[in-house]
Amino acid sequence: MTARGTRSLSPSHSPGAARPDMQASAAIRALVDRAGGPLHGLARRLCKNGADADDMIQDVFLQAFRKWHTFRGDADPMTWLYAIAVRSCRLHAARDRSRVRRTRTASDLMPWSETTVLDVASDEDSPHAKAVRREAVDAVQAHIADLPEHLRLPIILKEVLELDVDDTAAALGIAANTVKTRLHRGRLALRRAMTAAGARRRAPAPAFDKRVCIDLLRAKMESMDRGDSPRRFAVPQAEFCARCRHVFHELDLVQDACRQFGSERMPAVLRQRIVRAVRELDDSRPSHAARRRGRPPVRA
Numbered sequence: 643m644t645a646r647g648t649r650s651l652s653p654s655h656s657p658g659a660a661r662p663d664m665q666a667s668a669a670i671r672a673l674v675d676r677a678g679g680p681l682h683g684l685a686r687r688l689c690k691n692g693a694d695a696d697d698m699i700q701d702v703f704l705q706a707f708r709k710w711h712t713f714r715g716d717a718d719p720m721t722w723l724y725a726i727a728v729r730s731c732r733l734h735a736a737r738d739r740s741r742v743r744r745t746r747t748a749s750d751l752m753p754w755s756e757t758t759v760l761d762v763a764s765d766e767d768s769p770h771a772k773a774v775r776r777e778a779v780d781a782v783q784a785h786i787a788d789l790p791e792h793l794r795l796p797i798i799l800k801e802v803l804e805l806d807v808d809d810t811a812a813a814l815g816i817a818a819n820t821v822k823t824r825l826h827r828g829r830l831a832l833r834r835a836m837t838a839a840g841a842r843r844r845a846p847a848p849a850f851d852k853r854v855c856i857d858l859l860r861a862k863m864e865s866m867d868r869g870d871s872p873r874r875f876a877v878p879q880a881e882f883c884a885r886c887r888h889v890f891h892e893l894d895l896v897q898d899a900c901r902q903f904g905s906e907r908m909p910a911v912l913r914q915r916i917v918r919a920v921r922e923l924d925d926s927r928p929s930h931a932a933r934r935r936g937r938p939p940v941r942a
Contacts, residue, residue, distance in 0.1 A: 662715035667924045670707045673723055674916055678703075678908035680803050681727055687787045687903065688734055696912050698734060702727050703916050707923060717812065724803065724813045728795055751830035752859075754852060758842035759888040760895070774841045775895065781839035782832050782899035793828040796821050800867075801829075801900035807867055826863045832896045833889075849883030858882050862890050866897060 660669040660676075681702065685695035705726050713722050761774055786794060786802070799810040800821070807825075811818040848855060865875045872894050882890075 660719040662713050666707050666710035667920050669710055670703055670920050671917055674703055674913055677720060677723055678913060679906045682908045683903040683906035684798055684802060687783060698730060700916050702730050704919060707920050721809050721812055724799060728813055748827050751834055753889050757845055759845040760837050760892050761841045761843040778836045778840045778895050779899040779902060781836045782896050783903050785832055785835035789828060789831060793824050796824045797828040800825055801897055822867050829893055829896055833892050836896060846884035848885045855886055858886050
């Protein structure tokens with residue numbers, strides 16, 4: 643972890659981690675244990691039903707098994723696996739365009755013209771605040787699947803699966819600055835969906851010039867990019883008004899909602915199904931079958 647909930651996927655040598663010198667079947671079992679839960683949580687939000695989600699995740703791990711010989715160990719195997727998952731997400735999106743909604747422009751997503759804020763900040767331990775927060779989490783998680791692909795995938799990798807910006811860029815094959823731009827817009831889109839669905843109250847009037855608010859919002863987004871906790875946000879509380887404080891709190895709720903379904907566990911039945919499918923593929927390989935019959939494998 644480099645900061646709050648952000649994983650830097652440098653080459654891993656921890657016990658149980660997948661390594662390039664491992665047999666493919668053992669490596670994929672290690673990856674299932676390490677990444678199965680977050681990927682399954684992702685698939686449940688992208689697919690229309692549980693069976694489709696299970697099929698999607700199984701396909702990701704079977705692809706990883708078939709391609710394990712291409713992994714050279716230059717990076718963490720999770721980055722390599724997530725690149726496969728990204729391609730699967732893109733194929734799923736291409737088959738199901740009906741769920742993708744057009745997102746507003748970045749300027750339209752800015753909070754400057756809004757007259758209300760989410761009603762959770764006054765007493766966060768009250769039953770009302772907890773209920774509003776649950777509604778907010780549900781709204782964010784439901785809306786992630788409706789984001790356009792170019793916003794959805796960076797949000798999934800960075801905020802749900804908790805990669806850092808550089809590894810997100812590597813998995814997507816784009817520049818880190820492009821990832822940041824898309825993350826900022828994606829967070830604002832999720833914030834807008836969350837506030838539209840939740841209980842609201844009148845927003846405090848801005849206390850500073852709009853340019854100051856823009857600079858503060860940019861600083862907040864950069865802090866989130868680094869994975870800083872809200873308490874580590876470098877700008878002192880006295881430097882921003884009540885309006886900005888509400889907006890930043892809403893952005894923190896968006897991030898927490900993403901993290902919650904990124905921490906799910908893979909169902910035991912699905913794990914057994916994937917491991918069994920990997921074993922069957924491994925058993926069907928010519929070299930493996932030859933060894934089982936007591937003959938040396940045929941070399942190409």
